[in-house]
Amino acid sequence: MVKFNFYGHSCFSLTTENNIILVDPFFTDNPLTKVKPEDIDCQYILVSHAHFDHLGDAPAIAARTGATIIAIPEVLKLCGKTANTYGMNIGGSHSFPFGxxxxxxxxxxxxxxxxxxxxxxxxxxxxxxxxxSGDTALFSDMQIIGAKEKIDYAILPIGDNFTMGKEDAARSVQLLKAHNVIPVHYNTWPAIRQDPKLFKQIAESLIAVDVHIVEPGKSLELTKW
Structure with a gap:
């Protein structure tokens, strides 16, 4: 069983029986969460890029917990020489204890x-x-990702302005052929104000998909796979 725990914006964790994988750990100054970085435990941290609302508290959490930060080498350089890190790059894959x-x-x-x-x-x-997907625009190679993988859950930004908005995110669901979708990266600030229910309506009208709206502070058991 894997549980999705949402902390608002694009910050979430994936909890398994033996591991907690924290993703884009933006806690400090995140207006959508009351969780403090010192309250978080994890074994791995995935960082999609180095903007403050994604790299966030990764170095501090890794230093305290001993968690391994997984990111591209340029981002890892920002995490300090004492952090446990594992460098990857686009197209590469690696096996970890959880998968x-x-x-x-x-x-x-x-x-x-x-x-x-x-x-x-x-x-x-x-x-x-x-x-x-991390922060991204709609791009046609999402079709390749969907063809290579049977995507049970896609976690996609819908906020517009800095990333794709709800219409392009819905189109990406078509390309990915995802079975389930969780929207993120919206309503943190006025510039990315969106109605996730409208995204759900658009996406589910285009393709047979279930859109799961998870409120900050809530969790979702990922049982559909």
């Missing part, structure tokens, strides 16, 4: 010189295949 992680393209700026933004496909050993 296989493949790093995918994202169309977005990275937030650090020489770096590129990314997404992740996570194939859990005992659980679903999850695609987290």
């Amino acid at each position: 296989m992680v493949r790093m995918t393209l994202a169309i977005h700026s990275c937030g650090t010189a020489g770096g590129i933004a990314c997404g992740f496909v996570i194939n859990f050993k005992k659980g679903p295949t999850i695609y987290y």
Whole structure:
């Protein structure tokens, strides 16, 4: 069983029987969460890019917990020499105790010189295949990701302005052929104000998919796989 725990914006964790995988750990100054970074425990941290609302508290949480930060090398340089890190790059994959992680393209700026933004496909050993796009625009190669993987859950931004909006996110669901979708990266600030119910309506009208709206502070058991 894998549980999705949402902390608002694009910050979430994936909890399995033996591991907690924290993703884009933006707690400090996140207006959608009351959780403090010192309250978080995890063994792995995935970071999609170096903007403050995604790299967030990764270095501090890793230093306290001993968690391994997984990101591209340019982002890992921002995490300090004492952090446990594992570097990857676009198209590469690696097996971890919880399953296989493949790093995918994202169309977005990275937030650090020489770096590129990314997404992740996570194939859990005992659980679903999850695609987290990171911050991205709609791009046609999402079709390739969907053809290569049977995506049980896609975690996608819908906020517009800095990422794709609800219409493009719905179109990405078609390309990915995802069975379930969880929207993120919306309503944190006025610039990315969106109605997730409208996204759900658009996406579910285009393709046979279940859109799960998870409120910050809530969890969802990912049982459909």
